[in-house]
Amino acid sequence: MEWRDPLHILRSEKEVHILRSDKTCKPTDLRENQIRSANTMSFSGRLGDRIFPRLTLIFAALLLAILAGIIVILFLDAMPAIKQFGLSFFGSTDWDPVNERFGALPAIYGTLLSSFIGLIIAIPLSIGAAIFLSELAPAWIRSPASFLVELLAAIPSVIIGLWGLFILVPFIRNPVESWLGDKLGFLSLFQGPPFGVGFLAAGIILAIMITPIITAVSRDAMKAVPDTQREAMYALGATRWEMISRAVLPYCRSGLIGAVILGLARALGETMAVTMVIGNSYKLTASLFSPGTTIASKIASEFSEASGEIFIGSLVELALVLFVITLLVNIVARLLVWRLTTVKVEGI
Amino acid sequence: MKKLLEKFAAPLLLVIAMVTGLIACSTSPTQTTSPRSPVSTTSPTSPSVISSLNGAGATFPNPLYTKWFDEYYKLTGIKINYQAIGSGGGIQQITAGTVDFGASDGIMTPEQQAKAEAAFGPILHIPTTSGAVAVIYNLSGIASGQLRLTGEILAQIYLKKITNWNDSRIKALNPNINLPDQPIAVVHRSDGSGTTYIFTNYLSKMSDEWKSQVGNATSVNWPGDIGAPGNAGVAGQVKQLPGSIGYVELAYARQNNLPWVTLQNSSGNFIEPSLSSTTKAAEGISLPDDMKIMITNSVNPEAYPICGFTWLLVYVNQSDQAKGKALVNMLWWAIHDGQKFTTPLDYAPLSNEAVKKAEAQILSIKYQGQPLINP
Numbered sequence: 104m105e106w107r108d109p110l111h112i113l114r115s116e117k118e119v120h121i122l123r124s125d126k127t128c129k130p131t132d133l134r135e136n137q138i139r140s141a142n143t144m145s146f147s148g149r150l151g152d153r154i155f156p157r158l159t160l161i162f163a164a165l166l167l168a169i170l171a172g173i174i175v176i177l178f179l180d181a182m183p184a185i186k187q188f189g190l191s192f193f194g195s196t197d198w199d200p201v202n203e204r205f206g207a208l209p210a211i212y213g214t215l216l217s218s219f220i221g222l223i224i225a226i227p228l229s230i231g232a233a234i235f236l237s238e239l240a241p242a243w244i245r246s247p248a249s250f251l252v253e254l255l256a257a258i259p260s261v262i263i264g265l266w267g268l269f270i271l272v273p274f275i276r277n278p279v280e281s282w283l284g285d286k287l288g289f290l291s292l293f294q295g296p297p298f299g300v301g302f303l304a305a306g307i308i309l310a311i312m313i314t315p316i317i318t319a320v321s322r323d324a325m326k327a328v329p330d331t332q333r334e335a336m337y338a339l340g341a342t343r344w345e346m347i348s349r350a351v352l353p354y355c356r357s358g359l360i361g362a363v364i365l366g367l368a369r370a371l372g373e374t375m376a377v378t379m380v381i382g383n384s385y386k387l388t389a390s391l392f393s394p395g396t397t398i399a400s401k402i403a404s405e406f407s408e409a410s411g412e413i414f415i416g417s418l419v420e421l422a423l424v425l426f427v428i429t430l431l432v433n434i435v436a437r438l439l440v441w442r443l444t445t446v447k448v449e450g451i
Numbered sequence: 452m453k454k455l456l457e458k459f460a461a462p463l464l465l466v467i468a469m470v471t472g473l474i475a476c477s478t479s480p481t482q483t484t485s486p487r488s489p490v491s492t493t494s495p496t497s498p499s500v501i502s503s504l505n506g507a508g509a510t511f512p513n514p515l516y517t518k519w520f521d522e523y524y525k526l527t528g529i530k531i532n533y534q535a536i537g538s539g540g541g542i543q544q545i546t547a548g549t550v551d552f553g554a555s556d557g558i559m560t561p562e563q564q565a566k567a568e569a570a571f572g573p574i575l576h577i578p579t580t581s582g583a584v585a586v587i588y589n590l591s592g593i594a595s596g597q598l599r600l601t602g603e604i605l606a607q608i609y610l611k612k613i614t615n616w617n618d619s620r621i622k623a624l625n626p627n628i629n630l631p632d633q634p635i636a637v638v639h640r641s642d643g644s645g646t647t648y649i650f651t652n653y654l655s656k657m658s659d660e661w662k663s664q665v666g667n668a669t670s671v672n673w674p675g676d677i678g679a680p681g682n683a684g685v686a687g688q689v690k691q692l693p694g695s696i697g698y699v700e701l702a703y704a705r706q707n708n709l710p711w712v713t714l715q716n717s718s719g720n721f722i723e724p725s726l727s728s729t730t731k732a733a734e735g736i737s738l739p740d741d742m743k744i745m746i747t748n749s750v751n752p753e754a755y756p757i758c759g760f761t762w763l764l765v766y767v768n769q770s771d772q773a774k775g776k777a778l779v780n781m782l783w784w785a786i787h788d789g790q791k792f793t794t795p796l797d798y799a800p801l802s803n804e805a806v807k808k809a810e811a812q813i814l815s816i817k818y819q820g821q822p823l824i825n826p
Binding site for chain 2: 197198199200201202268269272273276296298299300378379382383384385394396400404405407408409410411
């Protein structure tokens with residue numbers, strides 16, 4: 104057995120402290136003391152040491168098993184659709200349960216587009232809020248405001264969806280969409296009748312839902328930046344803006360990317376709120392005003408009444424596609440974080 | 452190396468065991484042993500007292516079924532658990548034999564029927580009540596029932612061939628109404644539903660174009676604009692979107708005072724949706740013995756055209772005498788005494804013809820070749 108620091112096996116820091124502070128306790132006493140206490144707890148301690156790592160290993164393996172089980176079952180259930188459509192599933196814009204012709208393209212497009220709109224709105228909003236909360240806000244605002252932001256993240260999505268349908272959608276229809284249609288109608292992005300529901304509404308709802316999460320995580324990342332970094336910047340005569348933009352943000356950018364990816368993952372999988380405001384139309388159009396659909400909302404809408412192997416198989420294959428998309432997003436995020444942390448932080 | 456193997460062997464085995472277990476569980480439900488397999492005969496001599504029945508399926512009649520089963524429990528002490536999981540789910544459950552009866556707003560497809568009959572023999576569609584689908588709209592200044600449409604024009608609107616309210620064909624039907632120059636926003640159900648099944652069945656009957664391009668199912672490839680979840684979602688969309696048109700269950704439209712369209716029926720009369728005009732749809736027409744009929748576009752001159760039955764799905768050959776008897780008694784009660792609960796809950800009672808046909812079906816339910824109920 105390898106040698107360990109004798110103080111290591113004592114029950115608590117406190118005990119160490121007492122032993123150390125005891126003036127009468129000479130080094131030899133200390134050694135005797137620790138040998139005695141080590142002997143009394145050796146049996147149970149060793150057994151625990153043996154069992155605990157294996158127990159945790161089993162828990163970890165359980166998670167992997169669940170992941171493997173999900174993939175295997177999705178594959179098995181999607182098989183009828185995979186066999187029937189092959190690769191054309193990804194290029195087809197059909198969703199016709201009557202004639203059993205299914206394709207995934209509009210749902211994939213809708214998922215990516217609505218999440219993209221959500222991110223474009225949410226990123227500046229939440230990074231800005233995080234900077235304020237961690238760097239600029241007076242102390243008495245900081246903790247209540249941070250608490251409220253986290254509270255916003257805890258609102259169930261169906262409630263946000265209802266609010267979206269009854270408050271946000273009418274507002275988007277008029278004035279937002281009618282104004283955009285008037286002024287920027289020459290762009291294909293802003294054409295078509297202003298229904299209110301559609302990609303734009305879904306993107307805004309998603310932005311509202313992911314802003315708290317991105318804000319909270321980015322704020323934590325910024326708070327983790329050591330004060331020495333800030334002090335060094337100030338010592339060089341930097342302004343507050345320079346301190347934030349040159350010291351804080353570069354230092355924690357991997358944390359910021361992590362926050363954005365967390366938000367994106369939530370946006371991709373969001374179901375209820377999106378179903379209520381996206382308009383659920385299986386179409387591929389460039390206009391942000393147009394009703395569309397996402398993978399998650401399509402599955403949730405149709406699964407309970409789906410009949411027939413091909414129909415159910417197609418819905419499960421959609422689920423598989425969503426799984427792969429989220430997986431890809433996470434891999435890209437990892438690569439990005441890894442690249443950024445290996446690149447040297449820019450000098451001043 | 453050996454040590455490493457020892458360390459990981461147990462958890463690894465566990466993982467493998469669990470994955471194979473999960474795969475085994477995922478094989479199709481028909482292969483699992485079912486509780487009501489017709490082969491297993493439980494004590495044919497002494498029928499034990501049965502205290503509960505299980506059913507699952509359609510959501511549309513759920514409020515009525517809840518009321519029924521509550522009343523029936525007070526009367527007989529037999530508890531009936533009903534899960535409103537949707538018609539598709541009801542068909543799957545009865546096919547797998549996990550419930551004593553299924554419920555559906557649509558007729559089983561020939562494939563579904565074949566699958567169920569292969570497992571447990573012939574299956575009945577017993578009508579319990581009928582409902583109507585109201586077409587609702589949002590046009591300011593035009594009161595409920597004032598706007599008149601025909602089935603053909605409704606199909607053209609839902610096909611996006613008629614796109615403005617001031618279209619000459621709509622104007623010709625409504626000479627007294629000042630129809631606005633406003634685009635029509637078409638709203639449909641985004642979730643699969645029996646309401647959609649009845650609605651698209653009607654449109655398929657009224658328009659060959661609809662039949663060939665879209666068709667009839669609980670969920671179809673909509674040419675139209677906006678999908679919304681549930682009756683509440685469709686009603687919410689139509690309420691807040693000027694110029695929109697949608698369809699919801701009659702009960703929902705009545706309870707929420709939504710303005711509805713007066714539709715032309717097959718005799719050329721313009722009829723408003725109501726409980727009596729819904730019941731009329733199954734009167735004076737020839738009903739088949741198996742009751743697998745969509746009564747949309749009924750020939751009765753007083754009938755509202757978008758109506759449909761909702762059915763309970765029950766096997767002819769019951770494997771358990773006591774359960775079978777309880778089930779048959781409940782069905783008999785539902786189509787007779789139970790009908791008085793329909794109107795207060797905004798469902799249309801069965802017509803006399805429909806009750807007669809349902810009686811004959813219930814009498815045909817057997818246990819080991821013996822009828823379970825005497826007329």
